[in-house]
Amino acid sequence: MESQPHASFQVYLRLRPPYQQSPRKSNGENFLTVLPPVPTASDENIECMTSTQVTIHPPSNHRSQKIETFSFTEVFDETCGQNDVFGRVVAPILEGVLQDGRDGMLATLGVTGSGKTHTILGNRQARGMTQMSLDVLFRSLSDRISRLSESQIEQCNDADAEIMDADAFMTKVTSVIEPHQIPKPNTFPTKPSVDPYIVQCPGPPSTKYAILMSIYEVYNDKIFDLLAPSNAARRKALLFKSTRSSSDRKVVTGLRKVMVTNLYDALQVMGVGQYQRSHGETGSNDKSSRSHCFISLELKKLEKNKLDGSTKIKESTFTIVDLAGSERARNAKTAGDRLAEGGHINKSLMFLGQCLELSTAQSLGHTPKVPYRQSKLTELLFTNSYNPAAEPQIAAIVVTADPAGDFNATSQILKYSALAKSSVNLRPPTVMSGRSASGSSLFSHFSVVSGYTEERPDSSLSALSVASSHRAMLSQDMMNMIVLLQRQLKEADEKIKAAEKRAEEADARCLEIEMQVREEVTSDMELRMSMMEKRMLLKLQDQAEKEEMHVDHKLDILKRTLMETNDENDRARDMEIGEYVRELEAENNSLRNEVQALKRKRANGESPLKERSLNRLKF
Numbered sequence: 341m342e343s344q345p346h347a348s349f350q351v352y353l354r355l356r357p358p359y360q361q362s363p364r365k366s367n368g369e370n371f372l373t374v375l376p377p378v379p380t381a382s383d384e385n386i387e388c389m390t391s392t393q394v395t396i397h398p399p400s401n402h403r404s405q406k407i408e409t410f411s412f413t414e415v416f417d418e419t420c421g422q423n424d425v426f427g428r429v430v431a432p433i434l435e436g437v438l439q440d441g442r443d444g445m446l447a448t449l450g451v452t453g454s455g456k457t458h459t460i461l462g463n464r465q466a467r468g469m470t471q472m473s474l475d476v477l478f479r480s481l482s483d484r485i486s487r488l489s490e491s492q493i494e495q496c497n498d499a500d501a502e503i504m505d506a507d508a509f510m511t512k513v514t515s516v517i518e519p520h521q522i523p524k525p526n527t528f529p530t531k532p533s534v535d536p537y538i539v540q541c542p543g544p545p546s547t548k549y550a551i552l553m554s555i556y557e558v559y560n561d562k563i564f565d566l567l568a569p570s571n572a573a574r575r576k577a578l579l580f581k582s583t584r585s586s587s588d589r590k591v592v593t594g595l596r597k598v599m600v601t602n603l604y605d606a607l608q609v610m611g612v613g614q615y616q617r618s619h620g621e622t623g624s625n626d627k628s629s630r631s632h633c634f635i636s637l638e639l640k641k642l643e644k645n646k647l648d649g650s651t652k653i654k655e656s657t658f659t660i661v662d663l664a665g666s667e668r669a670r671n672a673k674t675a676g677d678r679l680a681e682g683g684h685i686n687k688s689l690m691f692l693g694q695c696l697e698l699s700t701a702q703s704l705g706h707t708p709k710v711p712y713r714q715s716k717l718t719e720l721l722f723t724n725s726y727n728p729a730a731e732p733q734i735a736a737i738v739v740t741a742d743p744a745g746d747f748n749a750t751s752q753i754l755k756y757s758a759l760a761k762s763s764v765n766l767r768p769p770t771v772m773s774g775r776s777a778s779g780s781s782l783f784s785h786f787s788v789v790s791g792y793t794e795e796r797p798d799s800s801l802s803a804l805s806v807a808s809s810h811r812a813m814l815s816q817d818m819m820n821m822i823v824l825l826q827r828q829l830k831e832a833d834e835k836i837k838a839a840e841k842r843a844e845e846a847d848a849r850c851l852e853i854e855m856q857v858r859e860e861v862t863s864d865m866e867l868r869m870s871m872m873e874k875r876m877l878l879k880l881q882d883q884a885e886k887e888e889m890h891v892d893h894k895l896d897i898l899k900r901t902l903m904e905t906n907d908e909n910d911r912a913r914d915m916e917i918g919e920y921v922r923e924l925e926a927e928n929n930s931l932r933n934e935v936q937a938l939k940r941k942r943a944n945g946e947s948p949l950k951e952r953s954l955n956r957l958k959f
Contacts (some may be wrong), residue, residue: 349447349696350736351757352429353394354416355743356455360760362811371397372750374417375409382481390428391415396751408751410758418743423532424467425459429736430469431537435477436734437639437658438539443724444658449692450740451749457629459738460662461614465529470610470635470660472534477551477658478483478603480539485601486548486642496640496653498516498584501846502568502596503552506605509567509598511617513612516569523613525607550640552597553606553615558716559631560684566633567596580719590723597638612710618681632688633718635660661721663689666749688717689754693756695722696737701760723725730914 355372375393385672395409416425433444446469447455453627462468467475478485488496493503502510513522539550555566570576578594600606618630641654664685691714698710699722712722725733739757 349445349699350413350695350737351759352414352425352736353410353412353754354418354420354455354459354738354740355418355423356740358420358744359756362678369746369944370743371399372741373397374415391417394754396747396754399747402747408754410421410754412739412759415517421532422459422468422472426469426472426532426534427537428801429478429738430473433734433736434480434537434658435539437656437662438477438480438541441641441654441656441686442731444655445661445721445733445735447661447721447735447737448740449663449689449737450665450753451742451746454665454740454745456618456665456738456740457662459740460660462529466531467529471528472532472537473658474603474606474610474637475534476537476539477639479607480550481533483547484541484547484549486550487601488550488640492550492640492651492653496655499591499593499595501552501554501594503599504596505599506601509596510608513567513569517612517615522608523611525604525611528607534907537621539868543641546644548640548642551600552608552638553600554592554595554597554636554638555608555610555616555634556592556636557617557631557633558596558688559618561688561716563592563716563720564631566616567598567609569612569616580716580723581604590605590719592720629662629664630678630685632664632685632721633662635662663692663717663783666753682768685942688715691715691718692721693753697745697756738910754807881892942957 355374373395375395376392377391392414393409393411394415395407397407398404414428415533416428430446433446436442446460448459450456458468460468460470462471464748487505488503497503541547556578557564557566563580564575565578569947576594578592580590580592582588582590598605598609600609611632613635617633637658637660639656641656643652644650645652666686666689691711693711694714695710695718710722712718725735737757739753741754
């Protein structure tokens, strides 16, 4: 059985070494066996061949006695260390990212406690794939690492990201998180060494690289930024959508991205992300990951044009994914929030398994559609893998398994992650007596025939007659089974047709009900609109009448005011005229009296002129 290449991922299996400091948390019975490599005619050096197959043996008390064989790209047994996994799995991905500019992805998958986080992040004695990858990146780029200018940040920031350098980021973070809570990079292990895996980057020395680091998690099927510390109740879920520059490629928008220029800064940023990640205590693990964690390293290749001095930016991304482990609530002893978290984790891993199985079917020539939009996890893992406008990413999944762990959970993960599989059922056949209408007599007669041939009768003639009779009985049983199956098939067809008819009637009834509801809603809305129109007309008429009355009232007031003003003016004018007439009459009377006095004086012989002259002399 040959291993088939996976459509999106190369799948590796890593077996966890036995527990040394604590007793085995299982039944203590190994059920996984690594098969030795099978040489072919093209294999010249058999010593360099690697194992690609593993068999799984059910425990003796298990209801299934089926031995299954699973094929992977490569199988790492319990003796393989971090350096072996890095050299075979991660180093080729980094080479493609640095030399060819392709996107790369590394993910771990397995049951809780099978060694996923140890593979990705390591422990106090050995580095994980993440630290070793960062070391290779910075040592390979060396003096070519640069910072992005403001204009370059605007040029390459098409995902509404908040981009800052490492110093500004740590200053901002330590104002929210106590510094002692963030792991110190100088306390991390420095082994294994990555000297053999340094990559020679192409291009002239003037070509520079900038590295942007972001960390986010998928928690309860929502995406959260782990580099933006905030209250858990106020965390804002991020969107996974197309970029402004390309509708074919999707990214997580609104992330905080840190410009890192050395390994120390990158490890500090990683420590902040791990501190912020959702963890919880369960019955299976003291510090169990409750989310899927993504560590994204974006490489910005800055190529300067010698003619016009402009800078062209090429991008490639290396993503490391630490998937949460599948768990059973009974074994993990979870409740409340932990139970809900476990449900979301198992659901997303179930969808991931479906996508992996269908993706494998595609590689075998079938054309099923991979439903990767069912969950945020599968959408993040598979969306950019099916982009026809871009070169496919280099991706690998390391499946971790404990050979003496949970048999059911481990076998389930192996079934949907393996590149190929086969099985052999070793359960002995059950000898049944008598005949049954369901056709079990067919298998019982096989057992009877086998048992009879072992008895070796004395006469060959009697043996032949017995065999003939058994053959006739077997043929009759087969005919009975065929008739029974045909009858069952006919009944099933009738049931299917009846169900289809009922479905059509139900659809017609639903359509009729929908039309009735639409008509009722339409008539009701028309009635409501008519009533609203009448109310509005009455309201407008009432308002118009009120406005008309208001205007009439104002006109009456103005008219009365004008009339009163005219009356007052007339009275004042009459008074002035009367006063003037009286003054004229008084003056006229005065003149008349004076004339009368002059006449009397003249009559008496007095001269008015003389009297006037005397008066002047007196004066």
